[in-house]
Amino acid sequence: MPAKRKEHTSHLGSPAIEDYLEQIHNLIIAKGYARVVDIAKNLGVSQASVTNMIQKLDAEGFVVYERYRGVILTEEGGKVGADIARRHEVLTRLLAGFGLDPKTVHEDVEGMEHHISRQTLDVLTLLMEELEGNAVLMRKLKRKLAGLS
């Protein structure tokens, strides 16, 4: 039975709230500010779409938009953005550690990252840390993985 959990995400081609907040978070971390043009570029959408979504995010209390200062995350927006960025990182490191091709990792991560509870994130983080710190286990699993393809 499909879960009825409310999600800030669509997966129907157009990036949803969680993707915007993740991207704004990443830009602020990397550059200190998030410009519409950079958000548009990173999400592969038009600047008009970004402006529309930012108005929606502002109305919903996730960001504050000021014409000359750009987009600022509220505490709630910052929490969601950082959370998705963390899920993105953990999933990516876990899968990339096995040597999967980056495009596949990226596509899977972009989909999966919206469906991960705190508990599941804890499990995936533990697995990632264990594998990154346990070369013997990683070697064993990679050998098995190579045998599957």
Place this chain on the structure above:
Amino acid sequence: MPAKRKEHTSHLGSPAIEDYLEQIHNLIIAKGYARVVDIAKNLGVSQASVTNMIQKLDAEGFVVYERYRGVILTEEGGKVGADIARRHEVLTRLLAGFGLDPKTVHEDVEGMEHHISRQTLDVLTLLMEELEGNAVLMRKLKRKLAGLS
């Protein structure tokens, strides 16, 4: 950047093609046949919705619907249904092995299962098998997990 992969899934509240095929697959495995009433019950939707979707699945070549024989999966439909059911099983066993609460596991799995490539499924399967067969490692990870909460 969100992935542009085409998906047979919506996550916007109403179960999508992949969920129907998974459910029909499961019913056929369990009971030998898939009735509209059972599909509706398992997906939490009306029988009218199921009938509509089955006509769509029939038109797209995933099922054949015969009034008195019920729903039969085509080879393509059977492949998709079995594939989603397998992703569901692997994710569920992997997460449930850590003792996460079943409702959370179910919600995460129902979301994640639509975003898992063959390569990622192989990795998750390996991890599941390793953890199910390695009590020492599992004990160590569960102890760490308990320390996180």
